[in-house]
Amino acid sequence: MNDPRPRGGGLIACIVATIAVTAYVIALLVVESQIGILILLAGGVAAVLAAARFGVLARVGEGLARRENTLHLLAVVGVVVATAFFHEDHFILLMMATVILYVLATLGLNVQFGFTGVLNFAGASFFGVGCYTAAVLSMHTAVPHILVLLIGGLMAALIGSILLLPVLRTRGHYAAVVTIAFALLFKTFLEVNDVLGGPQGLRVAGMNLFGWEFNDNIQIGENLELSFYVNYIVLGLILLGLAFAFVRRLERSWIGLNLDAIRLDDTAAACFGLNIARWKITAFTIGNFLTGVAGGLYAMMLGFIAPTNFTFGDSLILVSIVLLGGIGNVWGLVVATTIVIILPEKLQAIQEYRFLLYGAMVILMLLFRPEGLLPRPLRRYFPGWQPR
Amino acid sequence: MDVGYLAQYVMNGLMLGMMYALVAVGFTLFFGVLDVIKFSHGDVLTVGAFAGLATYLGLDLLGISSPVVLVLCVLSVSALCMALLGALIARYLVLPLRSAPPLNTLLITLMLGTVLRESVRLFYPQGANPKPFPALLPTDSVTMGNFNLRLDNVMMLFAGTIVIVGVHLLLTRTKLGLAIRAVAQDEETAKTMGINFKLIVLITFGLGSALAAFAGIMNGLYYNEINFGMGLLLGVIGFSSAIVGGLGNIYGAILGGFLFAALQTVGAVAMPFASAYKDVFAFGVIILIMAWRPTGLIREKVSERV
Numbered sequence: 249m250n251d252p253r254p255r256g257g258g259l260i261a262c263i264v265a266t267i268a269v270t271a272y273v274i275a276l277l278v279v280e281s282q283i284g285i286l287i288l289l290a291g292g293v294a295a296v297l298a299a300a301r302f303g304v305l306a307r308v309g310e311g312l313a314r315r316e317n318t319l320h321l322l323a324v325v326g327v328v329v330a331t332a333f334f335h336e337d338h339f340i341l342l343m344m345a346t347v348i349l350y351v352l353a354t355l356g357l358n359v360q361f362g363f364t365g366v367l368n369f370a371g372a373s374f375f376g377v378g379c380y381t382a383a384v385l386s387m388h389t390a391v392p393h394i395l396v397l398l399i400g401g402l403m404a405a406l407i408g409s410i411l412l413l414p415v416l417r418t419r420g421h422y423a424a425v426v427t428i429a430f431a432l433l434f435k436t437f438l439e440v441n442d443v444l445g446g447p448q449g450l451r452v453a454g455m456n457l458f459g460w461e462f463n464d465n466i467q468i469g470e471n472l473e474l475s476f477y478v479n480y481i482v483l484g485l486i487l488l489g490l491a492f493a494f495v496r497r498l499e500r501s502w503i504g505l506n507l508d509a510i511r512l513d514d515t516a517a518a519c520f521g522l523n524i525a526r527w528k529i530t531a532f533t534i535g536n537f538l539t540g541v542a543g544g545l546y547a548m549m550l551g552f553i554a555p556t557n558f559t560f561g562d563s564l565i566l567v568s569i570v571l572l573g574g575i576g577n578v579w580g581l582v583v584a585t586t587i588v589i590i591l592p593e594k595l596q597a598i599q600e601y602r603f604l605l606y607g608a609m610v611i612l613m614l615l616f617r618p619e620g621l622l623p624r625p626l627r628r629y630f631p632g633w634q635p636r
Numbered sequence: 637m638d639v640g641y642l643a644q645y646v647m648n649g650l651m652l653g654m655m656y657a658l659v660a661v662g663f664t665l666f667f668g669v670l671d672v673i674k675f676s677h678g679d680v681l682t683v684g685a686f687a688g689l690a691t692y693l694g695l696d697l698l699g700i701s702s703p704v705v706l707v708l709c710v711l712s713v714s715a716l717c718m719a720l721l722g723a724l725i726a727r728y729l730v731l732p733l734r735s736a737p738p739l740n741t742l743l744i745t746l747m748l749g750t751v752l753r754e755s756v757r758l759f760y761p762q763g764a765n766p767k768p769f770p771a772l773l774p775t776d777s778v779t780m781g782n783f784n785l786r787l788d789n790v791m792m793l794f795a796g797t798i799v800i801v802g803v804h805l806l807l808t809r810t811k812l813g814l815a816i817r818a819v820a821q822d823e824e825t826a827k828t829m830g831i832n833f834k835l836i837v838l839i840t841f842g843l844g845s846a847l848a849a850f851a852g853i854m855n856g857l858y859y860n861e862i863n864f865g866m867g868l869l870l871g872v873i874g875f876s877s878a879i880v881g882g883l884g885n886i887y888g889a890i891l892g893g894f895l896f897a898a899l900q901t902v903g904a905v906a907m908p909f910a911s912a913y914k915d916v917f918a919f920g921v922i923i924l925i926m927a928w929r930p931t932g933l934i935r936e937k938v939s940e941r942v
């Protein structure tokens with residue numbers, strides 16, 4: 249007999265949880281003193297553990313998973329509230345925009361090896377292709393900037409297609425070396441190439457959308473001035489929303505099912521008539537496209553790019569985000585990116601040791617919770633649907 | 637082109653190739669026994685070089701100046717320490733992840749590499765700066781036209797060859813080597829034959845890491861300088877070499893190492909573009925080779941492939 253009551257927490261619980269998370273993130277961003285940050289971090293971990301212990305986490309998670317639209321709305325509201333709270337703090341808004349764009353980039357990686365199992369250790373390189381495309385097009389041509397982002401993504405997909413043949417033919421560790429070699433090749437190429445600025449890098453023009461200059465602060469009325477990063481947060485959020493909806497639809501569709509089948513067992517998938525090459529190409533290209541788009545906007549936001557932004561180490565950070573979040577789980581990316589981007593910036597006291605601690609953190613994670621922070625749940629075809 | 641220059645390039649290429657081959661053999665050993673990639677290998681090499689330097693400085697303080705004693709001490713201390721480190725890595729990071737996806741092992745060792753690299757930078761006195769490495773070998777040289785043959789390079793090439801041949805003999809002629817090969821071939825059967833699986837794995841990782849220490853010291857002696865970041869690129873090159881040669885095959889690793897050095901040298905000398913593009917060229921060719929031979933030049937024996 250099925251329980252007629254809906255399982256999981258109610259709507260109120262979900263809203264309360266969102267408010268708590270938003271407030272916590274804001275507090276974390278506000279606090280400057282290192283002791284305060286450490287106390288907050290410890291408190292956050294303790295709260296999550298306690299919530300998990302008493303089943304609150306599972307109930308809220310279940311409740312949110314059933315009300316997917318509510319979850320999306322709440323997430324957007326949370327970001328908007330945080331943005332409004334910090335409306336004139338450039339640095340914090342820059343961090344938030346970076347998180348949004350990294351989530352967009354890692355969504356691409358997620359399609360590649362979260363869904364399909366195609367390894368890509370050159371994520372930062374495809375990100376870089378988007379960046380450099382944006383730099384060249386925005387400084388030397390009059391292409392509308394929104395198209396520049398699109399072209400950045402297409403360029404990343406196009407350059408990725410050079411790697412298609414070796415990526416398709418190799419597997420496992422052999423496939424890893426193809427993208428690793430590409431990551432090193434790309435960075436070295438940028439460094440020795442004079443046309444693209446060499447080691448000094450390139451300047452990038454700020455985003456200009458239909459005459460709206462993104463790099464000017466927004467003046468509203470007499471005494472309200474918003475940091476110009478708000479522009480990038482809004483556009484980034486819109487792009488992320490589109491990409492997110494797209495990836496979710498992809499995951500839920502028969503295409504997503506095919507991709508999963510290929511990841512889990514490509515021999516069996518081939519026996520059932522799936523064209524492995526086609527789907528691997530699809531996933532690799534879509535992933536690179538998303539990463540490239542994110543790169544384009546990121547370059548415009550920073551206004552300056554150099555080869556040191558696109559090292560193999562940066563690609564590893566992207567891979568770690570996907571792994572930390574829980575391979576294949578799009579929400580895990582949000583959590584993991586927030587941790588990976590914001591923590592090192594906030595813990596200035598340990599700035600020197602941050603890579604060390606960061607490496608140690610991932611090692612502990614892999615040893616004790618290899619499935620990631622938020623393991624990927626079973627696919628839900630109809631969110632909110634109850635078996636009767 | 638002048639014969640002297642040509643000989644010089646060949647010599648430099650051989651030196652590089654020897655270092656790459658030593659690193660690649662390590663990768664291939666690890667892959668052989670456990671089917672894992674230990675990506676911290678390059679950084680183990682860095683730590684090995686720094687351990688060698690520290691040993692030298694310690695001996696220098698003690699007033700020992702005999703070059704033979706110095707070289708032997710530096711090599712053995714560094715190799716022993718790294719063997720221990722490698723075994724520890726295998727015991728506490730690689731073996732616990734046996735049942736996890738291979739990506740996790742790759743990532744955990746990559747992160748360990750970061751930790752090692754950062755530790756050298758932060759905790760070695762002034763570790764962030766490049767360190768001069770003492771010239772422990774005789775620096776005599778013979779000059780023939782444009783070719784300058786340095787005695788220390790010849791000695792290093794010779795020593796490298798001996799080490800590689802030694803590893804090969806160890807693998808093919810001794811009982812330990814037999815055990816390593818048995819574990820590599822079939823873990824279950826090896827276990828039923830009474831081979832201590834865990835011990836063999838630890839020994840193999842120790843052996844591979846000692847090779848990395850040797851390569852690290854060779855690198856220091858060759859360039860007369862070491863720095864905390866040198867292992868990353870060497871590790872990636874060694875990995876690429878092992879892959880291009882064919883994982884799990886010691887000949888493949890050696891072939892791959894020398895092939896990569898040859899590509900770099902050709903890219904620097906014989907190609908129409910600037911020599912700065914040599915790595916771009918070398919990695920580009922590696923990608924092409926992977927497209928042509930997806931499991932390496934010397935093919936891995938894969939029976940379960942359908």
